[in-house]
Amino acid sequence: MAGGSDAVETTLSCVQCGKPAHLQCPKCMELKLSREGAAFCTQDCFKASWTSHKSVHLKAKLSSLGTGTPGENINLINEGWLYCLKKGQARAPKLPHFDWTGTLRPYPISSKRTVPAFIDQPDWAVDGIPKIEPKSDWQHVVEIKTPDQIEKMRETCRIARDVLDAAARAIRPGVTTDEIDRVVHEATIAAGGYPSPLNYHFFPKSCCTSVNEVICHGIPDARKLEDGDIVNVDVTVYFKGVHGDLNETFFVGNVDESSKQLVQCTYECLEKAISIVKPGVRFRELGEVINRQALMSGFSVVRSYCGHGIGELFHCAPNIPHYARNKAVGVMKAGQTFTIEPMINTGVWRDRMWPDGWTAVTADGKRSAQFEHTLLVTETGVEVLTARLPSSPDVFPWLKA
Numbered sequence: 001m002a003g004g005s006d007a008v009e010t011t012l013s014c015v016q017c018g019k020p021a022h023l024q025c026p027k028c029m030e031l032k033l034s035r036e037g038a039a040f041c042t043q044d045c046f047k048a049s050w051t052s053h054k055s056v057h058l059k060a061k062l063s064s065l066g067t068g069t070p071g072e073n074i075n076l077i078n079e080g081w082l083y084c085l086k087k088g089q090a091r092a093p094k095l096p097h098f099d100w101t102g103t104l105r106p107y108p109i110s111s112k113r114t115v116p117a118f119i120d121q122p123d124w125a126v127d128g129i130p131k132i133e134p135k136s137d138w139q140h141v142v143e144i145k146t147p148d149q150i151e152k153m154r155e156t157c158r159i160a161r162d163v164l165d166a167a168a169r170a171i172r173p174g175v176t177t178d179e180i181d182r183v184v185h186e187a188t189i190a191a192g193g194y195p196s197p198l199n200y201h202f203f204p205k206s207c208c209t210s211v212n213e214v215i216c217h218g219i220p221d222a223r224k225l226e227d228g229d230i231v232n233v234d235v236t237v238y239f240k241g242v243h244g245d246l247n248e249t250f251f252v253g254n255v256d257e258s259s260k261q262l263v264q265c266t267y268e269c270l271e272k273a274i275s276i277v278k279p280g281v282r283f284r285e286l287g288e289v290i291n292r293q294a295l296m297s298g299f300s301v302v303r304s305y306c307g308h309g310i311g312e313l314f315h316c317a318p319n320i321p322h323y324a325r326n327k328a329v330g331v332m333k334a335g336q337t338f339t340i341e342p343m344i345n346t347g348v349w350r351d352r353m354w355p356d357g358w359t360a361v362t363a364d365g366k367r368s369a370q371f372e373h374t375l376l377v378t379e380t381g382v383e384v385l386t387a388r389l390p391s392s393p394d395v396f397p398w399l400k401a
Contacts, residue, residue: 102365227253341372
């Protein structure tokens with residue numbers, strides 16, 4: 001809490017209300033930060049500003065990163081930031097040895113974020129092990145949702161959309177993916193939801209952030225986004241007993257033309273697939289549409305990961321492969337909910353797994369992009385439950401045309 005300090009000039013203005021300030025944030029003093037932006041007139045103003053102000057401390061701690069390698073981040077290691085190993089079940093102070101496929105490297109990750117006790121939590125929240133999901137009949141049969149379940153799905157998916165939009169507004173050069181995770185975590189909690197990825201099979205963070213050659217399941221860490229990067233943010237929210245899942249790939253600053261084409265093509269692959277969703281369509285046809293669209297632009301389609309059924313379970317039937325000549329079983333029926341989430345690569349479709357056990361990267365180190373929506377099959381077609389809103393950030397140039 002802020003304490004009195006004669007060292008703070010009375011000419012400084014309160015960060016919260018603008019009145020003459022006589023108190024200074026003690027943490028800012030400890031970090032030797034500028035007095036401007038750290039002064040407050042009263043304890044009440046300090047408390048009211050804390051949620052946004054504390055991010056200044058994190059940025060200051062991470063500023064020591066600069067352009068150095070993860071192995072040089074001694075300050076972060078001393079403060080409990082460690083490299084992730086064994087699918088999130090272990091941590092290490094040193095960068096693990098690996099035959100990296102591209103230029104990206106993992107950075108240390110912060111400690112697990114907390115969730116208030118009043119938030120309804122899935123059964124893996126405490127010990128990292130899903131219990132209902134693996135044994136459910138819905139792993140083999142595609143569930144037809146009830147009207148009540150569908151309404152809960154709509155509400156949850158709307159929250160997930162708002163959370164992803166909040167993350168999109170935070171993306172810019174110099175921001176760490178850990179900071180994006182913080183935004184996602186706090187926005188989810190503020191809406192009364194639980195960030196579904198958190199501790200799911202021991203995943204250590206509240207969202208996935210997949211940068212450049214990362215295909216999916218990138219772990220938010222201390223690396224700062226750089227001008228020219230692309231980053232996918234994958235958000236899932238658990239609310240009122242159901243999950244809502246979506247992701248988008250964003251540009252960081254000035255991105256090269258090849259990356260722009262990749263991201264736009266991936267968006268179009270998803271849109272083309274959604275356009276054929278209706279009762280009677282075979283699930284396997286989605287991969288044919290996506291594969292055709294990707295090949296037309298000279299890109300490849302990832303085969304190791306697929307879309308999935310979703311609802312009271314995070315992942316269940318049906319599986320939705322995104323590549324051609326797949327063997328997906330089943331026909332779409334009204335009341336089914338599932339995701340389509342094509343992962344499109346600039347180079348080869350094959351992938352490698354980082355030592356953390358989660359981060360899937362392209363085998364050739366070239367870039368990958370992804371987009372995802374949660375969908376409801378209706379009597380006449382499809383409802384995109386995670387659709388973009390008029391308030392969603394205007395970040396995709398092709399949507400302006």
